[in-house]
Amino acid sequence: MRHPTDGTLRRLVDEPQGVADADREHVAGCPACLSGLAAAERDAAAAGAALDVRAALDIEDTTDVDAAWRRLSSAVAADGHRRAATTTPGRRWRTALRSPLVAVIGVAALVTGAGAAAAADWLPFFHAEKIAPVTAPQADLIKLPELDDFGELKVTEEIRVRPVESAAAAAKATGLSVPAVGELPRGVTGTPSYHIGQRTSALFTFSADKAAKFSADRGEPLPPPPPGLDGSQFRLNAGPGLAMVWAEGRPVPAMVVVRAVAPTAYSSGIPFETARDYLLSLPVIPDDVAAQLRGFSGDGTTLPLFMSAERLKSAAADVGGHPATVFSSRDGTMAGVVWVDGGVVTAVAGSLSADEVLSVARGLRVDR
């Protein structure tokens, strides 16, 4: 009969009952297979020694499970608060806006726990042509008001993200080209899964009463709104978008590549500049955040990417001639890069280094 495979010989080492009788009998009388079995035993023992560090061996006896449970409980509670703060009714727009557009932020939140940072809103008047980081202490980002603190927010086209079978299906559903990825970083393997989100849209109506009440609750008087702002309407659109996800079943993807139509916003009433200047003047917006937002070009083309100063650091880079923002977690567990090209936001992120995400970003090929 044929010799059993190396895999069968390996299983004979530590799970012989899983090997067929015929194979076992063959090996017992076959010098070549016995030699292979001995080699498998040696390698298995060496690997066992290499992996069974004393720390791992002792852990099952000495771990303080009670202390570990208390730590997890407080992490879960903190996580629950962050989630509650981002998913209450009327806050869906923010979630909607960030899910398909900058899914990278979802990854950042997952990997770094920076949910609160990622949840910060951006001011709603854009035709995004570039992205700039706004870095602030997490406490300040949490304090940023939501759109629905200043009026009524009605989501007119809900965000729906769903998996699709193939790159071709993703391209067809979104009208966006699916980028071809050059060389994958080490450790990122297999084929990606594809996800798409259709366009999402919302209508925001400014309410002077609601804004005044919100400010009063925060103990800050609301400066009088400029004429015409009360009742003004703003339409916000974002997407469609697509994501390629290299996850292979693990809870945190190794890498994601996202492309999405950048957000745009339209004002039905007063000029954009008037609304922006007023919102930035509000005492409820932390000074450091307002200063950074004010520093943008002022033409409503820069999409702020809010980052927690404690958890993330950012740097400027260049991807194919477009200014890009590279961000990485201070604990070194993840990095991402995001840029805008022709009204399309592209992001690459994952459990990678900044150099690795930049290398992938610069190697992307997009057919137009």
Next chain:
Amino acid sequence: MVSRSVRADLEEVFRATYPRVVAVAARVLGSREGAEDVAQEVFLTFGRSSVPAGEASRWLAVAAAHTALNHLRSGRRRASREEAAGDGGAVGPDVADAVVTLDERRRVRAALARLPRRQAVALVLRHSGLSYAEVAAALDLSPGSVGTTVRRAESALREELNRHAPSD
């Protein structure tokens, strides 16, 4: 206090499986402190998931292996900091008797990081006590090919460790 959005069986599963999940991560990271961090991260994700209770133990082991391997890849600087700090007693007082020295552990981690992901996970899970059937289910392999994958991983690990062994 636990928020209501968290699965009801989290504490029960946690208490039953936490040491084992830490041990899986420790096999990859060679450090107890890092392994406990990985385990916390994995259970936090698990708490929000709807993984069936019957599959929890296996899911957690796989997630711990993947997450620890991700940390290996991305946490090289942190790993070197931990080593510089003497690893906080993870090895214990009888360090001289430790099967694997710090330097060897560093080489093991480097070798694990270079293995194809599937081989690395199969190797860690098998050496963490998962059966061939469990490893097969976790990695979507046939039970027959688990042996092949683990064998290749062990062979590659030996070659990597030999190649990078100190020339003494």
